[in-house]
Amino acid sequence: MTCSTFNPVTHVLFDMDGLILNTEELYTIAFQNILTPYGKEYTFELKLKLMGSQAHETAKKIVSELELPLTPEEFMAKSKIQFEQLFPDTQVLPGAKRLIEHFHKNNIPIGLATSSSKESYELKVNKHHQELFSLFPYKTMGSSDPEVKRGKPYPDIFLVAASRFPDKPKPEQCLVFEDAINGVKAARAAGMQVVMVPDPRIDTEQTKEATLVLKSLEEFKPELFGLPPFED
Structure with a gap:
């Protein structure tokens, strides 16, 4: 794919399970x-x-x-x-820490959009990963959040997560990172571009709705979406 395939974005939303953590x-x-x-x-x-x-x-x-x-x-x-x-x-998956820290350092607004409950989130994060997840100023936990009426593949979680950014970006200004088919469907239904890092067992036919498919977050090039490139 060429750069012209993608539209520039200003805000980024991350799924958690299977994308940031090996849960x-x-x-x-x-x-x-x-x-x-x-x-x-x-x-x-x-x-x-x-x-x-x-x-x-x-x-x-x-x-x-x-x-x-x-x-x-x-x-x-x-x-x-x-x-x-x-x-x-839980362990952090390859490329996730570097990417989150890169966005934070470059003042790119980032939010967490996980279907986990608050209780489940704390079990996964509190022992080893509090420092990394503290870089997300906005966290939406679908199973606990009364505003998230329906789970993925419905768009609710991403629309709610985007609404929590103070400057209220439009859906097309947001880029989603996902690993799941239902998550990709939810992001697309919300009107957002989505980078998918699927389980390698998933048939490529089932990844076609994603804007970009990668084997690992380590492969992601922020400049493809108009975001600051890595310096190294």
Whole structure:
């Protein structure tokens, strides 16, 4: 793709799970731990349907699709126990720290737009990553935020997140970073350009809605979208 393919932006929104932190693989472990006693498998196909969903939506879909003898509330309670064990030791994915720090240093307004709840966010961030996430002055946590009525693939979270910037940018002024198909659909529905860093198992046909697809955030060139380039 050439530079002319992209429109310049002024504001940036980041998803968190599977993009900044390696939590998507931890969700897989957590859910499989819950499902194993019932003889069920958390397949990658099911995971793709759920990535980006709010917590209650995820629980409802897993219980329904796998016909579990649990209520969504019971599934969420079991999930919480798993998350408390797994999430405190999350790791930052390649390129994420450098990119966030670069935008911060160059005074590019950045916001976090995660489907996680506040409680889940704190489990993932508080032990090791508070300094990095303190660089986000605006955080929208979809599963806890009353303004975010619907989860991804609906545009709600990105529209709410953009509205929290003091200068209220238009959707076309915002660039979204995502890893999930549902997240890309949500960003496009919000009228925003979106850079996707998909799980390598995702079929390329399913990444076509993204403005730009990368293997890693390490590959991103800010100048493609009119943002300050890296100095090194």
